[in-house]
Amino acid sequence: xxxxxxxxxxxxxxxxxxxxxxxxxxxxxxxxxxxxxxxxxxxxxxxxxxxxxxxxxxxxxxxxxxxxxxxxxxxxxxxxxxxxxxxxxxxxxxxxxxxxxxxxxxxxxxxxxxxxxxxxxxxxxxxxxxxxxxxxxxxxxxxxxxxxxxxxxxxxxxxxxxxxxxxxxxxxxxxxxxxxxxxxxxxxxxxxxxxxxxxxxxxxxxxxxxxxxxxxxxxxxxxxxxxxxxxxxxxxxxxxxxxxxxxxxxxxxxxxxxxxxxxxxxxxxxxxxxxxxxxxxxxxxxxxxxxxxxxxxxxxxxxxxxxxxxxxxxxxxxxxxxxxxxxxxxxxxxxxxxxxxxxxxxxxxxxxxxxxxxxxxxxxxxxxxxxxxxxxxxxxx
Numbered sequence: 001x002x003x004x005x006x007x008x009x010x011x012x013x014x015x016x017x018x019x020x021x022x023x024x025x026x027x028x029x030x031x032x033x034x035x036x037x038x039x040x041x042x043x044x045x046x047x048x049x050x051x052x053x054x055x056x057x058x059x060x061x062x063x064x065x066x067x068x069x070x071x072x073x074x075x076x077x078x079x080x081x082x083x084x085x086x087x088x089x090x091x092x093x094x095x096x097x098x099x100x101x102x103x104x105x106x107x108x109x110x111x112x113x114x115x116x117x118x119x120x121x122x123x124x125x126x127x128x129x130x131x132x133x134x135x136x137x138x139x140x141x142x143x144x145x146x147x148x149x150x151x152x153x154x155x156x157x158x159x160x161x162x163x164x165x166x167x168x169x170x171x172x173x174x175x176x177x178x179x180x181x182x183x184x185x186x187x188x189x190x191x192x193x194x195x196x197x198x199x200x201x202x203x204x205x206x207x208x209x210x211x212x213x214x215x216x217x218x219x220x221x222x223x224x225x226x227x228x229x230x231x232x233x234x235x236x237x238x239x240x241x242x243x244x245x246x247x248x249x250x251x252x253x254x255x256x257x258x259x260x261x262x263x264x265x266x267x268x269x270x271x272x273x274x275x276x277x278x279x280x281x282x283x284x285x286x287x288x289x290x291x292x293x294x295x296x297x298x299x300x301x302x303x304x305x306x307x308x309x310x311x312x313x314x315x316x317x318x319x320x321x322x323x324x325x326x327x328x329x330x331x332x333x334x335x336x337x338x339x340x341x342x343x344x345x346x347x348x349x350x351x352x353x354x355x356x357x358x359x360x361x362x363x364x365x366x367x368x369x370x371x372x373x374x375x376x377x378x379x380x381x
Contacts, residue, residue, distance in 0.1 A: 024059035032092025038105035099148030103156035146249035147197025149257025200283025204256030211263030218262035225255035263363020273354035300365035
């Protein structure tokens with residue numbers, strides 16, 4: 001049986017199979033009467049999207065749709081979305097899809113009423129206070145994958161198309177007002193996307209659990225999130241219609257994004273530049289990078305994984321966990337090297353510089369340097 005619940009942490013979440021039917025009530029709760037549904041190109045013509053637009057139209061909310069979103073969304077996509085938002089006279093955004101659709105949708109809602117460029121709101125210090133908070137449009141989020149957890153996040157990742165850098169744009173009011181987590185929307189995900197997105201959730205939990213920062217609440221969430229992925233991702237991968245496994249993966253995705261308030265690390269610092277340059281799938285890239293990063297961080301994290309491994313059903317403490325990660329990747333069809341994702345002739349100096357500038361660096365247990373980042377890239381590529 002698929003789990004159901006109403007949660008108010010970290011925002012209002014309507015969780016359970018079939019709950020997409022509650023979208024009109026969620027829009028009313030968020031205060032929007034003419035929402036724009038923002039999603040990616042791949043989802044635009046799928047039945048789950050058409051059904052959602054029908055639900056909107058039947059409730060008198062129109063069927064406004066913007067789907068010009070790239071796999072690694074950028075400021076060009078955002079500008080087009082803001083133009084569609086204004087031209088349609090919209091008063092809120094429904095963020096619908098996987099990480100790219102959710103992130104871009106949140107940026108449309110955030111930037112539609114701002115006068116400064118989006119890069120002025122990068123997640124650095126208190127830059128978010130530069131924004132006009134009253135001009136941020138309301139957001140209802142509807143994830144259709146179980147990976148990024150962007151539906152419960154206060155930030156978006158946006159690629160600068162000119163510099164090939166991924167930037168994290170942050171504002172507390174980018175956190176959606178209401179989230180509808182309906183695992184039935186994830187049933188159509190093909191196995192490769194199920195694996196890649198699920199391992200993104202796993203990477204979020206592993207890195208949050210490994211981070212040296214003090215945040216016991218996130219630590220507990222990260223541990224349980226890892227367990228849910230270990231037990232449910234193989235089931236969802238083998239049988240896309242396993243609604244209980246799909247639901248547990250949807251929970252794990254939200255948990256990973258909640259937990260990484262504690263910090264991320266080298267997996268994401270490596271992955272963000274690779275995605276910006278080579279347009280690789282983010283979660284799959286994370287998965288390829290994870291074994292090498294675990295090896296780098298071993299001296300700092302072995303003790304905590306020695307304690308965690310038995311709870312995860314893994315024998316052998318940290319060494320057992322590290323071996324499990326590679327076997328887990330292999331069982332889910334993940335390549336062992338980034339070159340198998342099309343990463344060739346990598347501009348190594350530029351990648352290293354981008355990785356060291358990435359804000360996720362600060363959460364890595366071992367301090368990142370040009371030398372160890374180069375070694376990591378060479379091991380992963």
